Every structure is written in structure tokens, then in C-alpha cells.
Amino acid sequence: MRAVKPWILGLTGGIGSGKSAAAQRFAELGIQLVDADQAARWVVEPGRPALLRIVERYGADILQPGGELDRAALRARIFESPEERKWLEALLHPLIRREIWGFLESANSPYAILVSPLLVESGQYRQVDRVLVVDVPQALQLQRAIARDGVPAAQVQAILAAQMQRDERLRHADDVLANDRDLAWLNGQVERLHEFYLGLRGGKA
Known part of the structure; x- marks a missing residue:
């Protein structure tokens, strides 16, 4: 029987922000996660x-x-x-x-992660102990999503318009991971956060 129940981190970000890549690195570090879309x-x-x-x-x-x-x-x-x-x-x-x-x-695992693109919009953020937002400038979101999905810019812009505004998402964040560089940078930021999270109890500093 587990002595300590893991606290729950909510991981979110808009389309093309890199939240899936961040989640993958957390998983490689041994953190169990569930994807709301999955x-x-x-x-x-x-x-x-x-x-x-x-x-x-x-x-x-x-x-x-x-x-x-x-x-x-x-x-x-x-x-x-x-x-x-x-x-x-x-x-x-x-x-x-x-x-x-x-x-x-x-x-x-010491903490577990709920990955959800609609963490804030759906109200799921109220059920987690801490919120991490993966954030990128909108122009970079657009560029990445077009390259990843091979869809027209107008389609990505429509998705961005339908999603929560960046400022509103950030307002709910306990932690922000700025993912405006390369994958090595992102992984380094995840590793830094992971070390910080391991020292938390109940998701609180």
C-alpha cells in the first residue's frame, strides 16, 4: 500500500505549444500521466x-x-x-x-500529471493541485501547428480563436514553461521543474 498519495499536476497549453513534448519528457523521468484526449x-x-x-x-x-x-x-x-x-x-x-x-x-509516482488542452476551459484545473502552462507566442504556435499537422494557416487560426486566450490561461498558472526555443531547451526546463516538484508536498511550495 502506498504511504503517500501522489499530488496532481495539471499540464496544459494551446495548440502547437509543445505540451505533448513536455509530457513525454515528464514520462521519461518516471512520472505517470494521463492524457484527457486519450x-x-x-x-x-x-x-x-x-x-x-x-x-x-x-x-x-x-x-x-x-x-x-x-x-x-x-x-x-x-x-x-x-x-x-x-x-x-x-x-x-x-x-x-x-x-x-x-x-x-x-x-x-511522487506526483502524477493530467495533460489536458482544455484544463482551464473545462474547469478541470479546480481538481488538480498545481497548474503548469506550456506557453509560446501565438506566431510560433501558428508556425509549429502548420508544420506539424500540414494544415492551412486559416484552419490553425480558427482553432486558436476557439481556444482560451493566452492571457486567461496564464492567469490560472502556478508555473509557466516558456517553450520558445528548441527541444533540448524544453527538456532542460522540464527537468528543472521535475526537481522542484519532487520537493513539494501536495503540490505546494
Whole structure:
């Protein structure tokens, strides 16, 4: 039985900020983490109850030939109707929360990390002990996201416009990792934060 329950760090940042690279370095240092986007995919995997409920409501054409959820088809259905979006959120959000917190509560690293692009927008920041924001200037976000995803600038700009404003995200931060240099710099900053975090109890200095 664990003597000390790990405290929870919320890790967030806008598109192209480098939060996934930061999370990977934390994991390499032995810190257990869960990605909110990944948890959202887990709950609708083939054989899971949520997928069965979705098929009951929308029919088998909501599935790909291999039995996986056709996310594009589902998005088309729910964006046509606010009522359908509410139904889907009511089904999935409690399951996603259960996946996330079940994992975090069973973690056995000194602290554990919830990686969530919508940590602040969703209110998840209230459930963590400390918030780390990976931050970059918007022009660099745009450049990185276009290079990574191979999408038009207008599409990335639309995502940036839909996400929380940078200043508002930073307002909720306990720690800020400025990721405006290369990967070696980012990894060094993560390592510095990791050493600091190891000295904290309950996420508090």
C-alpha cells in the first residue's frame, strides 16, 4: 500500500505549444500521466459500453468497417443538433472523468500529471493541485501547428480563436514553461521543474 498519495499536476497549453513534448519528457523521468484526449478515445473503443450506447442511438453506420467509431460521422451528427451534443456529453463526460481519476488515483509516482488542452476551459484545473502552462507566442504556435499537422494557416487560426486566450490561461498558472526555443531547451526546463516538484508536498511550495 502506498504511504503517500501522489499530488496532481495539471499540464496544459494551446495548440502547437509543445505540451505533448513536455509530457513525454515528464514520462521519461518516471512520472505517470494521463492524457484527457486519450481518455476520451478509450471510453469509445470497441466493446466499451459507451460505444454500444452510441450505436443504439445512431445505428451501425456510425462505425467504421473494422468496428471502431467513425468520429467524423459522429461529429457531423452532433454538430447538426445541440440536443444530440448534450446527449453525447452527458454519456461521455462522466466516463471520461472516471477513466482519468481512476488512473491518477492509482499512480505510484511522487506526483502524477493530467495533460489536458482544455484544463482551464473545462474547469478541470479546480481538481488538480498545481497548474503548469506550456506557453509560446501565438506566431510560433501558428508556425509549429502548420508544420506539424500540414494544415492551412486559416484552419490553425480558427482553432486558436476557439481556444482560451493566452492571457486567461496564464492567469490560472502556478508555473509557466516558456517553450520558445528548441527541444533540448524544453527538456532542460522540464527537468528543472521535475526537481522542484519532487520537493513539494501536495503540490505546494
